[in-house]
Structures are given as C-alpha cells and as structure tokens.
Amino acid sequence: MPSYNKLVRDGIPKLITSQGKAFNTRRLDAEEYLRELRTKLTEECNEYFAAGSDKEAIEELADMIEVILALAEAHGSDGETLERIRAKKAEQRGGFNERVFLLDVED
Numbered sequence: 001m002p003s004y005n006k007l008v009r010d011g012i013p014k015l016i017t018s019q020g021k022a023f024n025t026r027r028l029d030a031e032e033y034l035r036e037l038r039t040k041l042t043e044e045c046n047e048y049f050a051a052g053s054d055k056e057a058i059e060e061l062a063d064m065i066e067v068i069l070a071l072a073e074a075h076g077s078d079g080e081t082l083e084r085i086r087a088k089k090a091e092q093r094g095g096f097n098e099r100v101f102l103l104d105v106e107d
Contacts (some may be wrong), residue, residue, distance in 0.1 A: 001022075006036070006039070006040070007036040007039070007040050009039065034071075034074050035076055037067060037070055038071070041064065041067045041071065044063045044064045045064065047060045048060035048064065058073055069082070
C-alpha cells in the first residue's frame with residue numbers, strides 16, 4: 001500500500017472509496033493542519049512553476065487559491081476579509097498590471 005502522508009482535499013476519501021480501494025486517514029490537530037496547509041501551498045506553488053501550459057498554470061493557481069482560503073480560515077479570518085485587505089492594498093499601492101520592474105532608488 002503506497003504511503004502519502006499529506007493533506008488532501010475533503011472529497012479524496014470518497015473518490016478512493018468509489019474506486020473500491022481501502023485507505024487510512026486521520027484528522028489533524030490545529031497546529032498540524034496549519035503546518036500541512038503551508039506544505040500544501042509550497043507543493044501547489046512548485047506545481048505552478050512546473051506547469052507546461054497556460055491551462056495547467058490556471059489549474060494550479062486555482063489550487064493555490066483553495067489552500068490560501070483554508071489558510072485564512074486557519075488564521076481566524078475568511079476569504080471575504082482577505083479580499084478586502086487585498087483590494088485596500090491594491091488601492092493604496094496598486095497591483096502588478098503595469099509590469100513595473102524597479103531597478104534602483106537614489107539615496
């Protein structure tokens with residue numbers, strides 16, 4: 001039986017069951033959950049960097065958003081609050097749409 005030892009989406013056990021396979025899981029405590037969410041975000045980032053097409057990149061970005069939303073909740077917040085903070089920062093400092101690359105700043 002292969003070992004995975006990683007955080008998976010909530011629907012994965014049902015998918016495995018539908019394939020007639022046996023599996024073992026356990027529920028993580030809060031500290032473990034936060035640690036594994038961070039590991040999962042790193043995993044999803046690496047998969048994004050390895051994406052070979054725009055379609056694959058978008059899929060990985062969607063996965064990253066899912067993990068980021070779970071992280072927001074794990075930190076006592078939610079996606080709505082996260083979006084408000086993002087929008088406020090964008091209003092104050094702008095986004096990245098203009099592709100500005102800072103070379104240096106004179107002292």
